[in-house]
Amino acid sequence: MGTTITIDPVTRIEGHSKITIxxxxxxxxxxxxxxxxxFRGFEKLTEGRMFTEMPSLTARICGICPVSHLIASAKAxxxxxxxxxxxxxxxxxxxxxxxxxxxxxxxxFFHLSSADFVLGFDSDPAKRNIFGVAQAAPEIAxxxxxxxxxxxxxxxxxxxxxxxxxxxxxxxxxAPLTAEKRAQILAMIPDALNRAxxxxxxxxxxxxxxxxxIRTFANFPSLFMGLVNDKGELEFYDGKVRIVDAxxxxxxxxxxxxxxxxxxxxxxxxxxxxKSPYYKPWGYPDGMFRVGPxxxxxxxxxxxxxxxxxxxxxxxxxxxxxxxxxxxxxxARLVELIYCIERIEQLLNKxxxxxxxxxxxxxxxxxxxxxxxEAPRGTLLHHYKVNRNGLIQWVNMVIxxxxxxxxxxxxxxxxxxxxxxxxxxxxxxxxxxxAVIRTFDPCLSCSTHAVGQMPLEVNLxxxxxTVLHTVKR
Amino acid sequence: MKRQANVRIKTLKIxxxxxxxxxxxxxxxLARENGIHIPTLCHLDGVSDWGGCRLCLIxxxxxxxxxxxxxxxxxxxxxxxxxxxxxxxxxxxxxxxxLSERNHVCxxxxxxGHCDLQSMAQELGNTHVGLPYLNPSLPVDATxxxxxxxxxxxxxxxxxVRVCREIExxxxxxxxxxxIEVRIIHDLNEPWGQSLTCTSCGKCVQVCPTGALLQRxxxxxxxxxxxxxxxxxxxxxxx
Numbered sequence: 001m002g003t004t005i006t007i008d009p010v011t012r013i014e015g016h017s018k019i020t021i022x023x024x025x026x027x028x029x030x031x032x033x034x035x036x037x038x039f040r041g042f043e044k045l046t047e048g049r050m051f052t053e054m055p056s057l058t059a060r061i062c063g064i065c066p067v068s069h070l071i072a073s074a075k076a077x078x079x080x081x082x083x084x085x086x087x088x089x090x091x092x093x094x095x096x097x098x099x100x101x102x103x104x105x106x107x108x109f110f111h112l113s114s115a116d117f118v119l120g121f122d123s124d125p126a127k128r129n130i131f132g133v134a135q136a137a138p139e140i141a142x143x144x145x146x147x148x149x150x151x152x153x154x155x156x157x158x159x160x161x162x163x164x165x166x167x168x169x170x171x172x173x174x175a176p177l178t179a180e181k182r183a184q185i186l187a188m189i190p191d192a193l194n195r196a197x198x199x200x201x202x203x204x205x206x207x208x209x210x211x212x213x214i215r216t217f218a219n220f221p222s223l224f225m226g227l228v229n230d231k232g233e234l235e236f237y238d239g240k241v242r243i244v245d246a247x248x249x250x251x252x253x254x255x256x257x258x259x260x261x262x263x264x265x266x267x268x269x270x271x272x273x274x275k276s277p278y279y280k281p282w283g284y285p286d287g288m289f290r291v292g293p294x295x296x297x298x299x300x301x302x303x304x305x306x307x308x309x310x311x312x313x314x315x316x317x318x319x320x321x322x323x324x325x326x327x328x329x330x331x332a333r334l335v336e337l338i339y340c341i342e343r344i345e346q347l348l349n350k351x352x353x354x355x356x357x358x359x360x361x362x363x364x365x366x367x368x369x370x371x372x373x374e375a376p377r378g379t380l381l382h383h384y385k386v387n388r389n390g391l392i393q394w395v396n397m398v399i400x401x402x403x404x405x406x407x408x409x410x411x412x413x414x415x416x417x418x419x420x421x422x423x424x425x426x427x428x429x430x431x432x433x434x435a436v437i438r439t440f441d442p443c444l445s446c447s448t449h450a451v452g453q454m455p456l457e458v459n460l461x462x463x464x465x466t467v468l469h470t471v472k473r
Numbered sequence: 474m475k476r477q478a479n480v481r482i483k484t485l486k487i488x489x490x491x492x493x494x495x496x497x498x499x500x501x502x503l504a505r506e507n508g509i510h511i512p513t514l515c516h517l518d519g520v521s522d523w524g525g526c527r528l529c530l531i532x533x534x535x536x537x538x539x540x541x542x543x544x545x546x547x548x549x550x551x552x553x554x555x556x557x558x559x560x561x562x563x564x565x566x567x568x569x570x571x572l573s574e575r576n577h578v579c580x581x582x583x584x585x586g587h588c589d590l591q592s593m594a595q596e597l598g599n600t601h602v603g604l605p606y607l608n609p610s611l612p613v614d615a616t617x618x619x620x621x622x623x624x625x626x627x628x629x630x631x632x633x634v635r636v637c638r639e640i641e642x643x644x645x646x647x648x649x650x651x652x653i654e655v656r657i658i659h660d661l662n663e664p665w666g667q668s669l670t671c672t673s674c675g676k677c678v679q680v681c682p683t684g685a686l687l688q689r690x691x692x693x694x695x696x697x698x699x700x701x702x703x704x705x706x707x708x709x710x711x712x
Contacts, residue, residue, distance in 0.1 A: 048613060050621060056581045056693035164580065169692040361690060389615035389666075390689070 002030060005425060010034075010434050017442070019433055021416045032416040034408050034437060035272045043395040051077055051364060051390050052170055058382065058397070059164050064107065067100035067155060068375035068400075069382070070168040071237065075371025076382040077170030080390075082365035088355040089172030091347050094237045095185075096158050096168065097373065098347075101236060102192075102340040103151025104376035105293070105333045108441040109199070110144020113330060116435055117206055121213070122428035140202065143195040147337065150192040154344065157181050172359035182348055189345045193307070196341055200311060200334040210327065216418040217436045218326030218411025221246030223279050223289035224298040225403065227257075227374050232301030234308075234339055236374040242299045243279060243289065248321035250299075251279075257372035260381055264398060269405075276405040277398055288406040291378025292440060293332035298322040303335070305342035311335045326411055329439040364390045375400040377441055401442040411436045485551040494547035501529055501542040504555060511555050512564060514571075514593060515630035516543050517680055519703035520639050526630055527567050528593070531555050539563070565597050573604040574653065575611060576625040582684040583696035589682030590628060614659075616666030619689055620678050622657065627685035629655050633677035640706060645671040657685075676702070 002025055008018030022031040046057050055073040059066035071093055078085050115128045118137045127135070134141035152162045158177070159165020167173050207214065223246075227239040241255035241263070255263055267276040267284050279287030289295070303312045315335055318328060347353065364386050372381045378400035385394040415436045419429045482493045487500070487509050494503045499522070504511050515526035524541035531542045534552035542555070554560070571577075571590065579585050611624040629648070634657065637646040645668050649658045659668040678686040679698050687696045 050613060050615060050623075052690060052692045053581055053583075060581065166585075166693045169695070174692065174695065363689065391613055391615050 005420070005430075007430055007433060010437055017437070019412055019437070021412075021420055021433065023420075027421065029413070029416045029420050032409075032413040032433070033271060034405075034412050043397060046392050046395050049392050051080055051369075051384060051386050051392055054382075054384065054392065055168055055170070056164070056166055061397075061399075063163050065100060065104055065375055065377070066164045067096055067159075067168075068373065068380055070165070071097050072371045072373045072375070072380045072382040074168045074170055075238075075373060076369040076384050077371070078360075079369030079371060080364040080366055080384065080386055081171055081360070081362040081369075083171065083360045083362045085172045085360050086355070086357045088176070088352050089358040089360075090237070091350055091353055092158065092173050092177055092358065093168055095344050095347050096155060096165075097236050098340040098344050099151045099154035099158070101151075101374075101376045102337055102344075103148045103155070104441075105337045105340075106144055106147035106151065108376070108438075109330055109333050109337075110141065111148070112441070113435070113438050114140060114144065116431070116438075117203070117210070117330075121431050121435065122426075125427055125431070128431070140199070143199050146195055147192060147199070150188055150341070153188065154185055157184055169359065171361055174359065176356040176358045177354055179354055182354065186345065186348055189341060193338065193341045196334065196337045197307065200331075200338065203331060203334055204314075207327075207331065212418070213432065213435070214325045214327040216415055217432075217439055218407055218414060219324050220410060220414065221324060222407055223251060223282070223287065224295035224322055225279070225289045225291050226296040226299050226379055227372065228253075228300055229304075231304070233304035234296060234300050234302075234336070238373070241372070241379070244299045244322060246322055246324060248298065252281075257381065258370050260370070260372070260383075260398070266398070266402075272405070274405050275398075275402050276409075277403050278406060285406055288410070289403065290326070290407045291400055291403040292329060292376070293336050294323060294326060294329045295378060296374065297332045297335060303339045305339050305346065308335055308339035308342055311338060326407070326436065326439045329441065333441070364388075377401050378403050401440070404440045404442065408437055408440055408442065411440075483547055483549040485547055485549065485553065487553045488555055498547050499543055500531055500545045500547055500553055503547050504542060504553075509555060511542050512593060512596065513543065514589060514628065514682055515632065517632045517635070517700075517703070519707050520632065520635040520680075523631065523635070526571075526628070528564055530560055530563060532557050532560060561597075565599055568594055568597055568599045569603050571628050572599070572602045573606050575607070575609060575627065577683070581693055582626065583687045583691045583693060584626075584684035584698075585694040587694075587697045588684060591683075614665050615689070616664040617671070617673070617689075618666065619673055620665070620675060621687050621689055622665055623685050623687065624656060625685075626683045627657055628683060629657070630682055631657075632680045632682065633657060633686060636676045636680045636703070640703065641672060641674050641676050643670050643672050643674075646677055 003023045005021040006018060010017045010019055018035050020033050021029055024030045042058060042061055046054065049057060054077055055070045058069045058073045061069050111130045114133050118133045118140060119128050130141060155165060156162045159167035223243055225241060225243045227235045228242045229235040229239045241257060242250060243252040245251050263280050264277050265280040267278060269276055278284045279289050297312060297315055303309045312335055315331055368385050370383045372379060380400045381398040383396040384392055387393050412433060415433050419432045480495050484493050487504055490507060492503055492507050501511055512528045514528050516522055522543035524544040527541060529542040530539040532539060532554040579591055614622040631648060634646045634648060638644045645659050647658055649656050649662055659665045660670055678688060679700055684696055
């Protein structure tokens with residue numbers, strides 16, 4: 001009989017989850033699992049509602065990335081309308097989505113994870129949070145806060161409010177961009193780009209000191225999936241699905257999101273409310289794939305903006321083929337942050353961006369609609385079926401974090417085997433187990449209130465159930 | 474309203490202010506003429522009153538009974554109170570009952586920011602709902618080509634029923650059932666899109682105080698109701 005270590009809840013992530021680590025009698029790790037303990041039920045509770053409410057309803061899935069759901073949902077609704085939406089509306093939605101990715105990446109890297117880099121994985125957990133970073137390295141904390149503010153302000157300028165804006169509607173957006181707002185956003189670009197470049201330079205200077213973590217933080221071969229545009233560049237809004245293997249070789253390209261069920265299947269685990277998607281042709285669990293910043297940088301041929309392209313080329317030098325360590329999600333996140341800032345500027349300088357033709361009107365002309373986009377955490381898909389009156393009959397959503405579920409589980413096991421030893425738990429060991437989850441930046445629900453605040457209790461139980469050792473945070 | 478040639482003025486007090494009323498005038502009309510605000514939800518200028526929402530309840534000196542200001546006629550020597558602590562408590566309670574009875578989720582409602590129920594909650598200071606939500610499972614009637622009826626957001630004020638009967642003259646809309654089971658129906662409880670009497674004029678949609686009646690295609694917060702037509706129609710018909 002072995003023992004079980006439970007990390008419940010996992011901290012500095014978005015949402016509620018726990019980790020269990022199984023030890024054998026000799027104190028060796030035999031298994032480790034990541035469980036998502038919250039149940040939301042959005043696919044069920046939206047049944048019977050008007051499809052026009054779906055962007056706002058599904059945005060409530062998350063308070064960090066409501067815009068990602070707005071975008072995927074609005075695209076699924078456009079698909080129901082069976083219309084082509086005005087190009088300016090597409091560009092405006094793109095800007096909103098890029099702002100969302102920038103703010104979320106800043107949140108993940110600085111607010112949630114930078115404490116581990118600045119203070120160390122074994123540092124005092126009471127200080128290992130954004131406030132500790134602000135004390136130890138105020139410039140880094142300031143950059144993080146400024147970069148998140150940059151993204152959030154663009155969302156507010158465009159959508160009217162930072163969280164759950166209602167600007168994106170089926171058929172386009174409900175108000176054009178004004179020259180004043182455009183100037184306001186453009187003025188924010190140089191400072192944000194400076195800060196993002198400085199942060200990436202800092203990260204490149206320190207990541208070498210985390211070699212043991214880089215080697216074991218979900219560092220294994222897997223497939224990588226994401227959207228690319230028709231030039232093979234980074235694409236967050238539209239495009240086709242590309243899948244590459246661990247060697248960086250393209251396994252599938254130009255896959256139409258409408259046929260997602262041909263290449264993605266979802267497994268259900270008995271111990272988690274999070275489904276486990278896999279690449280269907282390769283089966284379960286061999287078809288495990290990763291999505292998100294690391295995957296996106298692994299699948300593309302180039303980013304498509306000048307600074308990000310240079311940084312991407314350097315990033316890809318880390319490893320022949322695909323970059324496999326999930327630790328480098330952090331690296332990829334910063335490269336994408338730079339891309340987002342550059343791309344927002346490019347889009348704002350397009351000649352038609354101030355056009356007032358930003359919405360197409362139609363009734364549902366198709367019984368089924370699918371929308372796929374890239375959220376900060378990876379590929380996001382909304383799929384709706386409506387009746388003839390436009391009332392939702394059936395919903396399926398494949399959430400970015402879910403796509404990483406198999407890889408996160410495997411990563412937890414890998415880190416636990418490397419760092420958790422014997423019958424006495426050290427807090428730093430468990431922090432690393434949590435940190436591997438953090439690299440994926442999972443968004444398990446919609447709250448930031450848990451940052452560094454949630455209590456953590458780990459019990460080490462003897463085979464007969466008695467508590468041998470307890471660690472409390 | 475046409476004035477009679479031989480008007481007899483009645484004198485009374487509302488909240489301690491001396492006011493003069495014409496024959497047949499209601500306390501609500503009189504109060505508004507004199508700049509005294511009484512909250513209402515079911516009342517709509519241009520259609521008849523029926524005392525449904527009970528928000529305009531008032532106290533009259535000498536009687537323990539509360540009466541709706543929209544139905545009470547001004548009488549000589551009356552002393553009326555519109556803002557006693559008892560009335561304030563009851564009004565808030567009425568609003569709590571309205572908000573908890575069906576599924577009013579402002580954040581995802583087409584009328585968010587343009588809703589009479591929401592504004593009333595702000596006005597009366599109902600920051601929280603003090604009663605458990607009933608969360609009924611109610612249908613959405615989206616059979617009409619232009620309009621949608623979402624029973625989840627209906628407060629049964631019957632403005633739609635009255636405007637349909639009194640202004641459009643179609644009598645398409647009506648109320649069915651009793652108590653908490655009351656539903657707004659079309660004709661003999663047909664889907665709206667199959668109603669033979671509905672002229673698709675849309676008056677009911679514009680007078681609806683909440684997002685219960687909406688134009689097809691409107692997304693969250695986009696349903697702004699236009700009610701200017703009602704006084705014009707009435708004026709034109711009187712001339």
